[in-house]
Amino acid sequence: MTRSGVNLAGLIGSRICHDLISPIGAITNGLELLEITGTVQGPEMELISDSVGSAGARIRFFRIAYGAPSDQPMGRTEVSGLLDDLNQNARVKAWWQPVDPVPRTETRLALLALQCCETAMPLGGNVTLSEAAGRWTITGTADKLSVDPALWEALSNPAALGQITPAQVQFALLPAAAADAGRRITVETSETRVILQF
Numbered sequence: 001m002t003r004s005g006v007n008l009a010g011l012i013g014s015r016i017c018h019d020l021i022s023p024i025g026a027i028t029n030g031l032e033l034l035e036i037t038g039t040v041q042g043p044e045m046e047l048i049s050d051s052v053g054s055a056g057a058r059i060r061f062f063r064i065a066y067g068a069p070s071d072q073p074m075g076r077t078e079v080s081g082l083l084d085d086l087n088q089n090a091r092v093k094a095w096w097q098p099v100d101p102v103p104r105t106e107t108r109l110a111l112l113a114l115q116c117c118e119t120a121m122p123l124g125g126n127v128t129l130s131e132a133a134g135r136w137t138i139t140g141t142a143d144k145l146s147v148d149p150a151l152w153e154a155l156s157n158p159a160a161l162g163q164i165t166p167a168q169v170q171f172a173l174l175p176a177a178a179a180d181a182g183r184r185i186t187v188e189t190s191e192t193r194v195i196l197q198f
Contacts, residue, residue: 009173013066021063024056050089057085064104065111065170069177073101091124092117092140098131105181106136112174113138113185113196116155119168120145120194138196147189155185155196 031049035041060082064074080096087093094114102110110129117127117140125142151171154161158175178185178198188195 009066013062013068016062018063020059021056024052024059027052028056053085054089057082061086061111064108065115066173067108069105069108069181070103072104074104074107075101079107092121092127093125094127094129096129098129102131105177106131109174109178109181109183109198110136110138112170112177113198115170116152116174116196117194119151119170120147120189122146136196136198140194141192143192145189145192145194147194152187152189152194155187 031045031052035045035049064082076096076099079098079102083094083096110131113136114127114129117125117138120140121142123142123144125140125145127138127140130137130139150160150162151164151168154171155175158172158179161172164172175185183198186197
C-alpha cells in the first residue's frame with residue numbers, strides 16, 4: 001500500500017467514525033433521559049444501554065486505529081479509559097501501560113497491533129501495550145493461541161501478504177502505517193504468547 005493509500009484509508013476511517021459517533025451519542029443521551037424519567041426500566045433497558053455503550057467504545061477505538069494519524073498527544077486517561085470500556089464485554093482484555101501522553105500516530109499502531117493479537121485469541125486472553133525509550137512492545141498471552149503463520153509473517157514482510165478478509169485488514173494496515181512512521185514490525189510467537197515490537 002502506498003503512502004497515499006494509507007492516508008486515504010485513514011481519512012475514510014475518520015469520516016465514517018465522525019459520522020457515526022453523533023447518532024450513537026444522541027441515542028446514549030436519549031437512554032439517559034428515559035432512565036431519569038423512569039419511562040422504561042428493566043432488563044430490556046439494560047441490554048440496550050450496554051449495546052449502545054459497547055458500540056460507542058468500538059467507534060472511538062476505530063477512530064484512532066483506522067483514522068488519520070497525527071502528532072496530537074493522547075493521555076493515559078483517554079486511552080486506558082477507552083480500553084476499560086471495551087474490556088467490559090470483550091473476551092480479550094487489553095491493558096495500557098504508558099503513563100505519559102503518546103502521539104496519536106503511535107497509539108494508532110499500538111491499537112492495530114492489539115487487533116492483530118485478538119485474531120490469535122479465539123478463546124480469550126490478555127494483551128499488554130507498553131512503551132519504553134520509544135520502543136513499543138505489544139504482548140498477547142492466552143492458554144491457547146491460533147496463529148495464522150502467513151498473516152503474522154506479513155507483519156514483518158508485507159510482500160508475503162496474500163488474500164485477506166475484512167476481519168484481517170489490520171495485518172495489511174499495520175506494517176504500511178508503521179513504514180509511514182519510519183518503523184518496522186518484528187514478531188515473536190509461541191504456543192501461549194505473541195509479541196509485536198516496533
